[in-house]
Amino acid sequence: MNPDSHICLCFRISRRKLAKFVRFHKPKVPSQLSECGGAGTGCGWCIPYLRMIFEQETKGGGIVSGLDMITEEEYASGRSEHINTGKGKPPKLSGE
Numbered sequence: 838m839n840p841d842s843h844i845c846l847c848f849r850i851s852r853r854k855l856a857k858f859v860r861f862h863k864p865k866v867p868s869q870l871s872e873c874g875g876a877g878t879g880c881g882w883c884i885p886y887l888r889m890i891f892e893q894e895t896k897g898g899g900i901v902s903g904l905d906m907i908t909e910e911e912y913a914s915g916r917s918e919h920i921n922t923g924k925g926k927p928p929k930l931s932g933e
């Protein structure tokens with residue numbers, strides 16, 4: 838996943854935007870990343886990855902996380918499976 842990859846696919850929030858949010862707003866806990874465009878408040882698939890971004894940005898950029906090991910296609914496919922197996926429901930966005 839690169840910096841422009843969308844991490845929260847429900848709300849189309851990029852890794853770069855989430856990383857900047859952590860650097861500038863200094864959330865105390867990973868769940869506060871929901872204040873960045875609602876990240877993690879849809880199907881819930883991205884929550885473990887939001888934690889990884891929080892860890893990377895608060896403990897140093899040198900940490901390799903699962904996000905660096907997965908492709909966008911694998912990530913999107915994992916989310917589809919997450920939703921199709923009933924583990925989460927994507928939000929209804931306006932215009933859909």
Ligand code: FES
Nearest residue numbers: 846847879880881
């Ligand atoms: S991908 Fe982030 S809540 Fe669904």
